[in-house]
Amino acid sequence: MPVGLPRQARPRLETRMTAMFTKILIANRGEIACRVIKTARRMGIATVAVYSEADANARHVRMADEAVLIGPAAARESYLRADRILQAAKDTGAQAVHPGYGFLSENEDFAEACAAAGIAFIGPPASAIRAMGLKSAAKALMEKAGVPLTPGYHGDNQDPDFLAGQAERIGYPVLIKASAGGGGKGMRRVDQPQDFVAALASCQREATNAFGDAHVLVEKYVLKPRHIEIQVFGDTQGNVVYLFERDCSVQRRHQKVLEEAPAPGMTPERRAAMGQAAVDAAKAVGYVGAGTVEFIANQDGSFYFMEMNTRLQVEHPVTEMITGLDLVEWQLRVAAGQPLPLTQEQLAIDGHAIEARIYAEDPDKGFLPSTGRLVHLAPPAESEHVRVDTGVEQGDEITPHYDPMIAKLIVWDASRELALARMRKALAQYRVVGVANNVEFLARLAACPAFSRADLDTGLIEREHAFLFPGSAAVPDEAWLLAALAELLHEQAAQARRAAVPSPWDAFDGWRLNGQATRALRLRRGDDERGITVLAAPGGGWHLALEGGAPVFARGELGANGKVHAQLGERRLHAAVIITGERRHVFLDGHTHALTRVDTLHRGGQGEDAHGGLRAPMPGKVIALLVAPGATVDKGTPLLVMEAMKMEHTLAAPAAGVVKGFRCAPGEQVADGVELVEFEAAAVAA
Template sequence: MFNKILIANRGEIACRVIRTAQRLGISTVAVYSDADRDALHVTMADEAVHIGAAPSRESYLLGDKVIEAALRTGAQAIHPGYGFLSENADFCNRCKQEKLVFIGPPVGAIEAMGSKSAAKQIMEKAGVPLVPGYHGDDQSPALLKQASDEMGYPVLLKATAGGGGKGMRQVWSADEFDEALAAAKRESLNAFGDDRMLVEKYLTQPRHVEIQVFCDQQGNAVYLFERDCSVQRRHQKVIEEAPAPGMHEALRQQMGEAAIRAAQAIDYEGAGTVEFLLDSDGSFYFMEMNTRLQVEHPVTEMITGQDLVEWQLRVASGEPLPLQQQELRIHGHAFEARVYAEDPDNDFLPVTGTLSFLQPPVNSQHVRVDSGVRQGDEVSVFYDPMIAKLIVWDEDRDRALSRLTRALGEYRISGMTTNLEFLYNLANCQPFRDADLDTGFIDKHHAAIFLDGEERLGQDLPLAALYLVLRQQQSAEQSAGHSRDPSSPWHNTDGWRLNAPSQQDFTLLLHEQAYPLTVEQRRSGAGCGYRITGSDATYCSDARGVLEGNQLRANLDGYQLNATVSEHDGIISLYTANNAISFRLQKPDLGDQDSDQNAGGLSAPMNGTIVTLLVEPGSEVAKGDALLVMEAMKMEHSIRAPADGRVVSFFYNSGDLVDGGSELVEFETNPA
């Protein structure tokens, strides 16, 4: 076993590897950029070496700097984590030349799977089933389009290098092909330095099921069962679970044995993941093999009781696999939810900011939080916006799902927009509870997840208003208790008015839409209650309740429910058994709002870099035409024309860094 290793990564995965190394008595070396000088992984490691500026291409992607740090500190091996250099064959080869152990597969395996097209040819020879498609060497756009036309739409364009949803586009018709191909090639070139593409027939309702494999240097191979990763946005996973719902033992064995054939076909060593598309008829097709540890590996650890990072370290040091296939068992069910700094209501655009308040659920045998950040840390434009991975386990899927929703309701983050409410509502929606899963799940069940239907407002708005009046009452009672005159009328919160009902008016902002509400206090023999009415009388409810700490017990028109309350930075979140809502009080308009601030232009939705300008100044464009492309936090975003008109000028050039909210384009709309 090694005495010292270097982790060539950052954030959550670096912290994850350090924890296992510490448990095994192995010293650790971290590397860090300017932006990560005070990061958690730096403080956790025994040693840390600065390797460059904040952009990953000037630090974490500099293989020579990483190797220099390993040699300088006397590390015997390098753990690449995932992303960055983890699937870089040149880096792996450099490690070998410097007599550093690369904690991952050999160079040949990385090269074989580094090209998706070459990988498919290898898998075809190994008898692993493939999705129909084109993965040849001729990369002319005309040939790629011809192959797509012959297959029939929809098709999926995929970069032959890399992964993580980069360089990937769905194409639903021939008219969309050219723009989608250009965008996919550009994104692939930016992310991987390679713009070669393959085309596959796009299955409209498949599940994404992957098999965890492990191979040692003695020729042994096992599969540690499957994970269902079907719930995705932007081709990136959101919630994963293990085992896959509805998986019967015969199919599990078929997929597991196919995954081992795939690994053995390239003389694999270490941890790897073979990803399949599973169709509704039970047929499955090879997608790709990730020659590294996956982000979602904790769900496999939870159901097998194994530490996969420890397995990696043991295999890389020459030890045989800790267990053989017949010794592996599935225990219970596990979920992983990825907590991101992003705005689900704005097409999941990543956001930046400071984690001004961060309170994750408490770790236990049922709940695990893998994170690389602390309260006060910044989520910057330079790296992936994932804040943490929330992993839960229990004896079966229903119990584990209850653990997940409870833990999501206990998660407290402020300082930036996150996807916590989205995750909570997704996990609670009936189709997810029923395990009605496929890769189009979020689009298919959008209304159930985002809860933007009018029918929800009849409960959500009264519940929010009830919390506000009870909070106000609680605050007044506390003030009265510390006052010299506790009976002073200034401590009253009943909205008393002369010769008029006792009422208060609130305007709540829910999903950025304003809802004026009137709350009238009513007293009866049963105590104090409230009549809550919308401004247009559309919503009307008789409510009463009790607020104790952050727990609200409410009765709305005879329907009783409990809610957990989180309130930070003016954002109030209420988590019930069925959904989560976040709202804030609308500030009064004092007449200083400039509603025409961005008239005539288009602004950046976030901090980022201008990748390319797609039209010339002076060009006439139609509504929806792409004008420029931004890249931020490892994702591309097209800025499109809001209407028919003319591009007068651009305020930035390719390669420029821009701040969120900056005006990008001077645009003239055609007269009506």
């Protein structure tokens, strides 16, 4: 398949299977479960979903042919219960289990249990998972295979003093990593010796909670590193190929945010060298199925083996988009004993693809996860160039029990520049209401000059902080006017629905016997409150005037999903206004403005703001209290550690002051907004 072959002209693999499964069970949830169901359906394979009590109405449950309840919301009581998953497979007659990613996807005991039960595990053999599952052992194995390694300590001695000594030997900065980990969990960069012990303890707690294993390794932290990974695939006949690379350098908290393929600036020689190293790594463990070999790359082109993920990766769609292949279909073929569909010589790169992870999180609050109902969810339309992989729909809940991903937005075009333009346009069309989300942050990231010119490394977000976190901007006049216009259009539509028989008394034109009527609307965002005067215009429409401004003629019509096609003066706009209670969410020019309608007839009491406490920023579990009650602390002093959505979050003192007491204890589950710390700020000198 030559490079540049039009996508519609690419040869499709024959989808009629020989010796193929007729029913598979997906031992996962969310977008990956939905993704597997789609491919299986296209191949004529029946699917069984498993679900927890929290996921009873989840999208993957609705999509599958059958679904089986396997336990309560907590993953350890449901999606991590191998016995219940295998029983569900037996009860439904599933011949194979697809583990997705996360949960049991890299659990060798689960892979062995599947084999013992006579159920195919759609993944590598347990021996390969075991060999690559512990980073320390994997690095020793890779060293024997001749794969280049990052300098560091990968041994079994876990004594804190010994590990601190190894960090001194390696030289700061160093990276502490959970040996059994992945996804950024149990990972900390340490720049100074005095910070090592606290970082080590935090890593070990997080690793224990996420993976059940506190073992860590210590490595040299490569300055300005790029994170480049190679997609590999092996079959039971001993064939292994690489399906090129993905650049996953753009990260926050060691978790990927944007991924792209191919990697910018990759030369054919370097691609071949990294591809061969990845194939050597896979062959060293007898690898079968889809896997990813991850490398840390220097700016000079040198690279080091980091780890191997023995599963399909979250970012696999960018590989699919540049190769025209369905990697889940390859997984099913290989698990059924078929050879790889293509040889290395038949694989080629076509164009460029970028993936953005849409999360329920607040970038302005350290990317804290957000929970709640997706009141409004409108992704961009899918096409040959735009793909949306998601496990949720409008009305679904983002719960504190699982990863807060909403969707993956993937775009493709003939070049990186064109793909970037596609991504910016698609993000501008993505609308989410109900939870904090990172869509606008991703839009700034895609527009960031450093990213645009491919000046990439894993510290890009921190390095470009001023551009990516510009602070709160003023709401443009058009947004206030659009919110008012949408209000009027909704009132007009409601009046039309109520009028069963047309009557002049139902007219919504503001006519009065002694002249046109005016009315006032008030909207607020934070401390900024604006009044809009409304005067109906002869022949339809309104004259809208912001306080202190000249009247602007406005008219428009409502479309689907909150769209407003508007004329404001001489300007025509295509925007969206989503109304939820008193909130008006205005989506305009790629930005979201959350305004609140003010009831002009209501006058509440003055009241007083609550002071003196630190509240839980999300539902979670208290892990550790870091200071004693009565302690005097400086601004920024860590006070306690919470765990939520598989990650640790540290709450710090908002100012210098005194910790009067804690209203929680280690191990306690707390709800969003619950007061955790009684805190008294120090008096400010006059």
